[in-house]
Amino acid sequence: MLAVSILNRLMMAAATLFGVALIVFVLLRVVPGDPIAMMISPGATPADIAALRAHYGLDTTLPVQFGIWLKSVVSGDFGTxxxxxxxxxxxLGDRLPATLELAVAALVLAVISGGLVAIAGTLARRTLLEPIIDGLNGLFLAVPDFVWALALVLVFGVFLPIFPLSGRIDPSTETHFATPFYLIESLVTFQFAVFADIAAHMVMPVLALGLPLAAIIARVLKAALSEAMVQDYILLARLKxxxxxxxxxxxxxxxxxGPTIALTGVQFTFLIGGTVIVERIFAYPGIGNMAIDAVINRDLPLIQGLVLVFGALFIVINLAVDLLVAAFNPRLAHG
Structure with a gap:
């Protein structure tokens, strides 16, 4: 049953990804503005413009353009x-690992800190400490990630310049990476000085992304723990x-x-989407920062590739969350 469920979800994921590709492709071509107009020089002739439009496949009808692009994508060619x-x-291969490292680090921070706050709030039930914990958690929950980013820039970048303000690694660092996963590679290869420098550049973006998610996890997990604490099996264990x-x-x-994992997975997809603004604030070289530049320049092939990547990430995350929830709930695994 689990294998059939996974197969059905994969088929739905493929259909969803196709729908996302179709919608984005059409929307990008019906909005005002011509990407070719941003590329031509002042002295370009109509023949030059026509040749450039033909080079990027913009001289045919929308269905033909979509068919050509979809065929290229299936073959692994996302265009230029x-x-x-x-x-x-x-x-995308150069920039995606940077965003993944940032998002996963923020998720780890959120899960650990949110879980600890939820456990502390549950242990402090019916005490003076409980409303204090809930109030602070509500404050963290109300502040969005980009506001945290700006506040962190002011505190740790201006008033107390402890952490680097921008980038992924110090440009003066002399090292060559075999993979685009700088943080993991520097740790595995025992380049601890490089690892520390990369981690320092990630501190503020990770905090900005992780703190709101930590507050959500804390609230949901605390509510689930409070409900579990009044069940009969807890009373029996207490009597023991x-x-x-x-x-x-x-x-x-x-x-x-279980329910906390389900909500965390959904919120993690929003966290990846939030990297767009946070990466821009910290000039972090991920796909989020590149997405803003692509939209400003009306770079159609790059925007389409970015949307497909974000869509694929959301689908993979949701599938992984469903499997994790089923693993923690045997009734779902056999249902």
Whole structure:
């Protein structure tokens, strides 16, 4: 049953990705503005403009353009960036790992800190500490990621210049990476000085992305833990002499983690989307920062490639979340 469910979800994912590609392709071509007009020089002749339009496949009807582009995408050719004059797939391969490292680091921060806050709030039930924890968590929940980014720039970039303000690594660092996963590669190859420099550049973006998600995880997990703590099996365990901490960690947590995983997966997709603004603020060289430049330059091949990547990421994350939820709930795994 699980294999059939995965196959059905993969078929739905393919259909969803096709729909996303179709909608974005059409919308990009019906909005005002001509990308070719941004590329031509002042002295270009009509023949030059026509040749450039034919080179990028913009001289045919929309259905023909979509068919040609879709056929190229299926074969692994995402086209050439109009503004950067590079292969779109190569650009995505260079920039995507930076965004993934940033997003995964923010997710780890959010899960750990949000889980600790939820456990602390559950242990502090019906005490003076509980409303304080809930109030602080509500404050963190109300502030969006880009506001956190600006605040962190002011605090740790201007008033207390502890962390680097922009970039992914110090330009003066003399090292050559075999992969675009700089953080992981520097750690695996024991380049701890390089690892520390990359991590320092990630601190503020990770905090900006992770703090709002941590607040969401804390609220949902605390509510699930509070509901679990009044169940009969918790009462029975309490009668056996278990401490509150042991009750929360050993009994309630494993039953409350299911809905928290489901919500965390959904919010993680929004977190990846939030990297667009945060990467721009910190000049972080990921696909989010590149997406803004692509939109400004009306770089159609690059925008289409970016949208497909974001869509594929969302689908993969949702599929992984469904599998994790099923793994933590045997009824779903066999249903």
């Amino acid at each position: 960036s109009i503004s950067l004059k590079r292969d779109v797939l190569g650009l 002499g278990m401490s509150n901490l042991r009750l929360v960690l050993q009994e309630a947590l494993r039953n409350a983690v």
